[in-house]
Amino acid sequence: MTKNAKKEQFHEYVHKSVHDLQEYEKNPNIHDEKNISELAASIKEWGFTNPILIDESDMIIAGHGRWEAAKFIGMEVVPCIILAGLSDSQKAAYVIADNSLPFGSKWDEDLLLQEIEQLEADGFNIDLLALDNIEDLDFAEFQPSSFTDGHAKDGDETVNKADTKLTIGEYSIPIPREMYIRWQDDIRNSAGFSKENVTEEIKRRLQLW
Known part of the structure; x- marks a missing residue:
């Protein structure tokens, strides 16, 4: 830093219980179950890389989806940044800006x-x-690789770009993306996150017994 450089004002970084945080009731950005599941999967893969932004009263200004995802996977404490000193108008505006700014890229x-x-x-x-x-x-x-049934060994079944690769043991099976999306929440509700339970449920649906 040069001696003429201005020292930046950084906000306070803290850890908060998910139960102490409060949602901003007028948040116009909606997170459905699918999006919360995606955020939860992201947190499990990479960790909580993006802190939740809150005010001095623990009200969420940005990060409602991450908060819901954290609760979904059973987290008790989440990283937060306190945006102190904002007016009510600034908070309301940032709630919108936080969701709209990424679309400018x-x-x-x-x-x-x-x-x-x-x-x-x-x-x-x-x-x-x-x-x-x-x-x-x-x-x-974007053309994904061709996937084949592990037993058939025929190599002729090509997966469309909208399909999803489903692997079970030596099976590698393409299923339509729409079916995958429909199954995702349904299977999670019935089998939870247990790899064994999820595999058994998928086998049952595909009649791989």
């Missing part, structure tokens, strides 16, 4: 598709990227 589609293809090749769980939430991208050029 654009994707380099070629680079994005290259990264997705590499992640798939590395065996990374692409569902964690929540790609179906990106409405303004053309994934026509």
